[in-house]
Amino acid sequence: MRRWATPLLLVLLISSSAQAQPSGELRWGGDAEGGAPFVEADPANPARVVGFEVEVAQLLADGLGRRPRFVQVGFTSLDAAAARGDFDIGLSGVEDSLARRSRLAVTIPYYEFREILTVRAADAARFRTLADLSGRRVATLGATLAYDLLLAVEKDHGVVPVTYEDDVHPYSDLALGRVDAVLLDDVLATRGVRRNPGLVNQPAAVGVGHYVGILAPQNAALRDQVNDILRRAMVDGRLEAIFRRWEMWNDDQPALYSRITSGGDATPVVASTAASSSTWDAAARYLPALLKAAGISLLLSALSMALAVLLGAAIATGRVYGPRPVEVGLTAWVELIRGTPLLLQLFVIYFGLATVVQLPAFLAALLGLGINYAAYESEIYRGALQAVPAGQLEAASVLGFSRMQTLRLVRAPQALRLALAPMTNDFVALLKDSSLVSVITVVELTKQTSIFAANIGSWVLPGVMCAVMYLAMSLPLARFARRLEKGWPR
Amino acid sequence: MTPVLEVEDLSVTRNGQPVVHGVTFHAFRGERVALMGASGAGKTTVLRAIAGLEPQIGGAISVCRPDVFAVDDLGNPARRARTPRIGMVFQFHNLFEHLTALDNVCLAAVHVAGVPRRDAERQATALLEQLGVGHRTHARPHELSGGEAQRVAIARALAMKPLLLLMDEPTASLDPARRDDLAATVRDLSTDGTTILISTHDAPFASACVDRVLMMRDGHIVRDGRPQQVLT
Numbered sequence: 027m028r029r030w031a032t033p034l035l036l037v038l039l040i041s042s043s044a045q046a047q048p049s050g051e052l053r054w055g056g057d058a059e060g061g062a063p064f065v066e067a068d069p070a071n072p073a074r075v076v077g078f079e080v081e082v083a084q085l086l087a088d089g090l091g092r093r094p095r096f097v098q099v100g101f102t103s104l105d106a107a108a109a110r111g112d113f114d115i116g117l118s119g120v121e122d123s124l125a126r127r128s129r130l131a132v133t134i135p136y137y138e139f140r141e142i143l144t145v146r147a148a149d150a151a152r153f154r155t156l157a158d159l160s161g162r163r164v165a166t167l168g169a170t171l172a173y174d175l176l177l178a179v180e181k182d183h184g185v186v187p188v189t190y191e192d193d194v195h196p197y198s199d200l201a202l203g204r205v206d207a208v209l210l211d212d213v214l215a216t217r218g219v220r221r222n223p224g225l226v227n228q229p230a231a232v233g234v235g236h237y238v239g240i241l242a243p244q245n246a247a248l249r250d251q252v253n254d255i256l257r258r259a260m261v262d263g264r265l266e267a268i269f270r271r272w273e274m275w276n277d278d279q280p281a282l283y284s285r286i287t288s289g290g291d292a293t294p295v296v297a298s299t300a301a302s303s304s305t306w307d308a309a310a311r312y313l314p315a316l317l318k319a320a321g322i323s324l325l326l327s328a329l330s331m332a333l334a335v336l337l338g339a340a341i342a343t344g345r346v347y348g349p350r351p352v353e354v355g356l357t358a359w360v361e362l363i364r365g366t367p368l369l370l371q372l373f374v375i376y377f378g379l380a381t382v383v384q385l386p387a388f389l390a391a392l393l394g395l396g397i398n399y400a401a402y403e404s405e406i407y408r409g410a411l412q413a414v415p416a417g418q419l420e421a422a423s424v425l426g427f428s429r430m431q432t433l434r435l436v437r438a439p440q441a442l443r444l445a446l447a448p449m450t451n452d453f454v455a456l457l458k459d460s461s462l463v464s465v466i467t468v469v470e471l472t473k474q475t476s477i478f479a480a481n482i483g484s485w486v487l488p489g490v491m492c493a494v495m496y497l498a499m500s501l502p503l504a505r506f507a508r509r510l511e512k513g514w515p516r
Numbered sequence: 517m518t519p520v521l522e523v524e525d526l527s528v529t530r531n532g533q534p535v536v537h538g539v540t541f542h543a544f545r546g547e548r549v550a551l552m553g554a555s556g557a558g559k560t561t562v563l564r565a566i567a568g569l570e571p572q573i574g575g576a577i578s579v580c581r582p583d584v585f586a587v588d589d590l591g592n593p594a595r596r597a598r599t600p601r602i603g604m605v606f607q608f609h610n611l612f613e614h615l616t617a618l619d620n621v622c623l624a625a626v627h628v629a630g631v632p633r634r635d636a637e638r639q640a641t642a643l644l645e646q647l648g649v650g651h652r653t654h655a656r657p658h659e660l661s662g663g664e665a666q667r668v669a670i671a672r673a674l675a676m677k678p679l680l681l682l683m684d685e686p687t688a689s690l691d692p693a694r695r696d697d698l699a700a701t702v703r704d705l706s707t708d709g710t711t712i713l714i715s716t717h718d719a720p721f722a723s724a725c726v727d728r729v730l731m732m733r734d735g736h737i738v739r740d741g742r743p744q745q746v747l748t
Contacts, residue, residue: 427628443614
């Protein structure tokens with residue numbers, strides 16, 4: 027998972043200046059979750075990492091006379107971590123872009139890739155270009171060149187971008203039919219097709235991009251040293267050797283290297299518009315998307331809470347009134363749900379069950395959140411039901427009420443009032459937990475914010491806007507609950 | 517004359533321990549009976565057993581045949597008749613905290629006896645006025661004094677027109693003046709034929725309002741007679 031709340035806080039608290047570093051080490055940042063061929067845990071020794079980026083890092087460290095040390099950083103946090111100085115250089119399939127160049131010290135490109143479309147073999151004839159995918163769902167990684175390309179054609183062709191947090195599930199979901207194409211770089215596409223036999227890559231490149239290393243802006247001197255090392259390695263064939271070893275060498279690379287070594291530059295193909303406009307313009311441009319994402323967060327939370335309340339009430343009633351086996355079964359269920367991470371539950375419902383039933387992402391998110399919170403709600407209701415004095419239940423029994431009537435007329439109304447405050451707390455918590463569903467491709471407020479932040483290269487304004495929107499949703503809720511509590515039941 | 521209440525060889529067990537055993541007595545229409553004795557003698561338990569609130573009982577209890585409930589082979593009270601013939605006023609009233617006094621009194625009439633709400637409310641208002649709490653109809657239980665709450669609880673029990681009214685330690689939370697009022701209320705209530713069974717350890721109160729006293733000790737009845745005979 028790539029959470030940003032904590033990094034954001036740290037960014038705000040700690041100055042972004044690079045911290046002192048032992049000069050004997052080259053700390054390089056990457057995301058081992060990105061997997062082969064970039065960086066991944068060595069299958070033979072999980073404490074080690076392997077991948078072409080590992081070898082590039084070794085090459086750079088050798089040139090600098092240092093020892094490389096790997097620092098694990100989530101892919102979408104790489105820019106912010108580089109700016110903070112969490113590592114000397116970030117190498118993790120980081121794409122060159124004007125936005126990155128404007129806020130970080132960026133090395134010369136050392137690999138050229140093509141953005142290509144991957145489709146199911148049966149669709150190879152009809153889905154050749156993005157224009158063929160009008161109204162279709164096209165998967166990609168968030169905050170990448172491919173995502174920018176998709177956004178650019180979203181308006182023109184009506185393509186629906188679906189963002190993933192990793193590069194494995196876009197391809198498996200394509201095979202399952204959840205999306206109709208994947209747009210990613212050829213390095214990932216080659217791997218995706220190898221893993222999923224029913225898929226093919228379209229030969230035409232949708233775009234061209236480059237991998238670069240990223241450093242904190244004040245590390246320009248180190249960047250220049252790194253550039254010299256890279257240029258030498260392009261000339262003497264050491265980079266070629268690395269990419270040949272990882273079966274990534276192709277005709278595009280010599281062309282790139284000759285351009286670079288002859289003093290030319292490789293301009294990023296898709297200019298991220300953010301680089302040329304101010305942060306405020308970007309904020310205005312992203313506001314509609316953020317508002318829509320906030321709407322999704324609110325809708326998802328409200329529906330999930332409704333489900334949680336209904337399920338929770340049923341579970342609580344079963345535990346209080348049911349026969350012993352029902353009580354034991356429900357208790358075990360509640361403990362299972364409460365004792366395992368929501369994130370895991372979302373993965374199981376969306377990806378794990380995909381071979382049995384392919385739930386749409388929004389429905390899977392709703393079920394995941396609803397089922398998870400139902401466990402917590404049921405505990406609240408159970409406690410509240412048991413808090414209604416037994417004497418009142420005896421009075422109801424003597425008056426001739428059935429157990430169902432006693433529950434409906436005497437016990438539940440009083441329990442509900444007791445449960446109201448904790449329920450409101452849970453709803454506010456659910457609103458925030460709904461950010462987790464971005465892992466199953468639902469773009470809600472937090473995900474949209476992280477895309478925004480990655481695009482403009484700063485968390486400050488997006489973070490503030492995001493926080494204001496969450497508060498705008500949660501504060502009225504708390505007030506509403508207080509009023510209900512005061513005026514209950516009339 | 518057929519007794520309204522017949523208790524035959526009643527025994528009550530709690531956690532495997534007998535707390536009441538061999539209790540037999542009858543009570544007739546309009547009769548006011550006090551169950552007396554020291555704390556722990558079993559008087560409240562007998563009341564609760566008659567109200568169907570004790571799960572482990574033996575013997576037989578009937579209220580104005582046919583039986584309000586029989587006792588099955590395991591000693592559990594079988595399903596009670598839908599419309600109760602018994603009303604109970606608990607020591608701590610046990611009013612429904614979320615409802616007004618009026619709604620406390622109406623609730624069972626509407627939902628158990630099926631009386632239309634408008635009629636139930638009219639009857640409830642009349643009952644509350646008769647018991648001297650007509651001005652408190654819209655108060656919630658936590659807004660009532662102990663004496664007011666007790667009278668609302670009595671009204672709630674009477675709204676179901678019980679043949680037998682059980683009252684558990686009714687004077688426990690009353691000052692002496694209120695105790696005299698309650699004694700008068702109890703005497704009034706029986707004039708329309710309601711049988712009243714009161715568990716109490718308050719001898720002056722019992723002398724003032726009951727026809728008969730059953731003295732209990734260690735879970736069974738040791739004396740049965742008029743108050744002036746038993747309470748000497």
